Amino acid sequence: MARTLVLNAAYEPIHLVSWEKAMCLVFTSKAEIVAEYDSLIRSVSQIFKMPSVVRLKKYVKTFRKTMNARCTRKNILMRDRFNCQYCGQNCSVATVTIDHVFPRSRGGKTTWDNVVAACHPCNRKKADRTPSEASMPLLRVPRRPSWVDLLEESHRTLLESWMPFLMGKATG
Numbered sequence: 001m002a003r004t005l006v007l008n009a010a011y012e013p014i015h016l017v018s019w020e021k022a023m024c025l026v027f028t029s030k031a032e033i034v035a036e037y038d039s040l041i042r043s044v045s046q047i048f049k050m051p052s053v054v055r056l057k058k059y060v061k062t063f064r065k066t067m068n069a070r071c072t073r074k075n076i077l078m079r080d081r082f083n084c085q086y087c088g089q090n091c092s093v094a095t096v097t098i099d100h101v102f103p104r105s106r107g108g109k110t111t112w113d114n115v116v117a118a119c120h121p122c123n124r125k126k127a128d129r130t131p132s133e134a135s136m137p138l139l140r141v142p143r144r145p146s147w148v149d150l151l152e153e154s155h156r157t158l159l160e161s162w163m164p165f166l167m168g169k170a171t172g
């Protein structure tokens with residue numbers, strides 16, 4: 001289902017909601033529509049365009065200032081696009097695992113800069129070693145992803161109207 005990007009009053013992305021929730025914010029005058037999808041919504045008496053981006057009228061302090069992606073298994077796999085970060089193989093849900101770059105058994109933490117997607121053979125081969133100890137260099141340095149990185153492929157083509165906001169290029 002179509003999702004709507006919510007911006008705070010300063011045009012910073014804060015979260016994603018269903019388009020129905022976004023329309024509620026608009027109808028209750030809490031938000032204004034910034035960009036729309038081509039899809040139409042029909043109510044009994046009116047036709048609307050589905051909002052793709054809305055902006056809150058008031059600066060809401062309880063929201064996080066920007067959307068911080070949580071370091072979960074799903075988000076790690078999406079960031080790395082299911083590609084083993086050692087051999088580059090594209091994995092499936094069944095063949096992928098999460099590797100701690102600095103091994104967890106030696107105190108490595110589950111943080112964005114210390115976890116990568118890995119295939120099972122690479123994960124087993126590396127074992128409790130660092131990439132340099134195992135002579136298995138990482139293809140990319142792991143880092144906290146942006147929301148653009150985490151948008152699913154299916155969403156990417158739909159969401160051109162979000163891009164200026166997600167890339168931080170739009171200003172109020």
Ligand SMILES: [Zn+2]
Pocket residue numbers: 084085086087088089118119120121122123
């Ligand atoms: Zn691999």
